[in-house]
Amino acid sequence: MSVPRFWREIPQRYNLQAAKCGACEGVYFPPREVCPACRRASIGKMAPMRLSGVGTIVEWTRVHKPAPGYEMQVPYTVALIQAPEGPLLTGQVVDSASEAIHVGAHVRSVFRRVGQDGEAGVIHYGTKWVVEARGAEARSDAVPTGKATDGKRRKGRNKALFQPPVRSP
Amino acid sequence: MPVGITSYGAYVPRYRIKSEEIARVWGDDANVGKGLNVHEKSVPGLDEDVATISVEAARQAMRRAKTTPNDLGAIYVGSESHPYAVKPTGTIVQAALDATPFMTMADYEFACKAGTAAVQTGMGLVKSGMCKTVLAIGADTSQGAPRNALEYSASAGGAAILIGAEKKHILAEIQHTVSFTTDTPDFWRREGQKYPSHGERFTGEPAYFRHVREASERLFADTRTTAKDYTHAVFHQPNGKFPATIAEKLGFTKEQYATGLLAPRIGNTYSGAVLLGLAAILDIAEPDDSIFMCGYGSGAGSDAFQLEVTRNIEDYDRSPREQLATQLASTTMLDYATYAKHRGKIILGGSE
Numbered sequence: 330m331s332v333p334r335f336w337r338e339i340p341q342r343y344n345l346q347a348a349k350c351g352a353c354e355g356v357y358f359p360p361r362e363v364c365p366a367c368r369r370a371s372i373g374k375m376a377p378m379r380l381s382g383v384g385t386i387v388e389w390t391r392v393h394k395p396a397p398g399y400e401m402q403v404p405y406t407v408a409l410i411q412a413p414e415g416p417l418l419t420g421q422v423v424d425s426a427s428e429a430i431h432v433g434a435h436v437r438s439v440f441r442r443v444g445q446d447g448e449a450g451v452i453h454y455g456t457k458w459v460v461e462a463r464g465a466e467a468r469s470d471a472v473p474t475g476k477a478t479d480g481k482r483r484k485g486r487n488k489a490l491f492q493p494p495v496r497s498p
Numbered sequence: 499m500p501v502g503i504t505s506y507g508a509y510v511p512r513y514r515i516k517s518e519e520i521a522r523v524w525g526d527d528a529n530v531g532k533g534l535n536v537h538e539k540s541v542p543g544l545d546e547d548v549a550t551i552s553v554e555a556a557r558q559a560m561r562r563a564k565t566t567p568n569d570l571g572a573i574y575v576g577s578e579s580h581p582y583a584v585k586p587t588g589t590i591v592q593a594a595l596d597a598t599p600f601m602t603m604a605d606y607e608f609a610c611k612a613g614t615a616a617v618q619t620g621m622g623l624v625k626s627g628m629c630k631t632v633l634a635i636g637a638d639t640s641q642g643a644p645r646n647a648l649e650y651s652a653s654a655g656g657a658a659i660l661i662g663a664e665k666k667h668i669l670a671e672i673q674h675t676v677s678f679t680t681d682t683p684d685f686w687r688r689e690g691q692k693y694p695s696h697g698e699r700f701t702g703e704p705a706y707f708r709h710v711r712e713a714s715e716r717l718f719a720d721t722r723t724t725a726k727d728y729t730h731a732v733f734h735q736p737n738g739k740f741p742a743t744i745a746e747k748l749g750f751t752k753e754q755y756a757t758g759l760l761a762p763r764i765g766n767t768y769s770g771a772v773l774l775g776l777a778a779i780l781d782i783a784e785p786d787d788s789i790f791m792c793g794y795g796s797g798a799g800s801d802a803f804q805l806e807v808t809r810n811i812e813d814y815d816r817s818p819r820e821q822l823a824t825q826l827a828s829t830t831m832l833d834y835a836t837y838a839k840h841r842g843k844i845i846l847g848g849s850e
């Protein structure tokens with residue numbers, strides 16, 4: 330990733346900065362300049378908004394064939410996370426026991442290294458997710474149950490999933 | 499005008515390795531950890547470094563603070579393992595807090611006492627009226643060379659201390675500070691070297707003990723106090739043995755230093771160590787408790803502090819989910835092979 334592009338994306342990568350449409354109240358992550366639903370009616374009405382940093386896992390997969398730069402982290406977990414504000418986010422789930430990772434699990438955001446441009450290049454920081462320990466629900470009060478489905482792991486989505494961040498529906 | 503701690507945050511990565519496991523791999527005496535009083539140490543996650551640890555600690559401090567990131571006049575991050583040789587860790591913390599860009603900043607380095615040096619700078623800036631609040635952070639992800647004695651203790655963690663002068667926000671007033679600094683080559687790392695070197699037995703008496711003793715005794719003299727006047731005491735903890743030895747020499751009892759002594763469970767978090775111990779004390783402290791704190795950094799120097807807890811601590815969020823003890827209770831134990839992977843001691847080769 331180019332240094333200017335990474336730099337421009339710092340607010341969304343570090344602080345989950347999204348955009349809210351003033352016309353339809355739709356929330357978009359990554360932030361958009363025009364609401365895809367309201368189009369011209371949204372111009373000048375897209376306001377920055379920070380997601381709360383909590384969510385619920387709606388789908389997840391364990392990656393054994395790593396994306397470049399993630400070789401040392403194999404196997405690692407990537408999940409689709411439903412934010413209470415609306416957007417679906419893609420992110421890596423870290424520091425969580427494999428039995429704690431399931432559809433419906435509550436997660437919260439943490440600040441981590443997400444990559445680097447080689448040993449001499451700039452370090453990319455951003456948001457990853459950890460499963461909330463039982464007894465620590467206080468921080469995830471705001472999270473709705475989400476779209477918990479059958480709890481089965483789905484296959485064949487590794488590539489599509491591993492392109493953070495993903496667009497909101 | 500009083501100056502003091504108006505909020506704080508602490509972060510220790512969840513991974514641990516036991517001293518016995520390190521001893522097993524190198525054929526050392528299984529009791530080596532017992533001798534150092536370090537039974538296990540913290541290990542950073544594969545994606546954790548001083549910037550991420552600083553951000554986690556800083557976010558907790560700001561979440562519990564009565565002031566906002568836009569009230570910050572400075573951020574100082576003290577560490578000997580900054581992720582960049584040139585580019586301040588503080589800039590990453592500032593962005594992650596979404597704090598005002600109108601602030602001054604520099605990274606600090608003084609072996610294990612860069613964090614307390616940051617606290618002293620913050621005190622000066624706040625007391626002089628130059629800044630409303632200052633965030634002082636001490637954090638490290640230090641490494642010991644494999645099979646080196648340091649490997650048993652060098653660990654990861656950090657704490658963030660918010661300094662302010664508004665009486666209604668001060669949780670613990672910092673009443674006095676004294677430093678003692680000399681040119682003592684007990685431990686060093688040259689530019690470009692991956693692992694530090696140390697002066698073997700030279701690290702004890704002329705380095706750690708002398709500097710901590712000099713700063714502590716001067717602070718006692720300046721404040722006309724003795725060890726008996728304090729509720730809690732916390733010292734820099736390169737292992738679990740040194741701080742207990744110096745504490746007792748200075749007249750403190752085990753009851754006074756037990757709460758802040760984390761090295762037996764997390765090892766030496768370097769710049770984070772004494773501030774994490776302070777965070778553990780503040781988590782349980784009561785109004786009017788007095789706290790003695792003395793940091794130490796190789797090279798060498800010591801910073802001693804006298805603090806007094808105020809009634810504001812009663813309204814501060816110290817619920818279990820915010821307490822360091824809760825974090826430390828949730829761990830993942832690693833074997834040496836996984837630990838080596840975490841610490842970049844495994845080199846990947848070949849193609850996928």
Ligand SMILES: [Zn+2]
Binds near residue numbers: 350
């Ligand atoms: Zn819209």
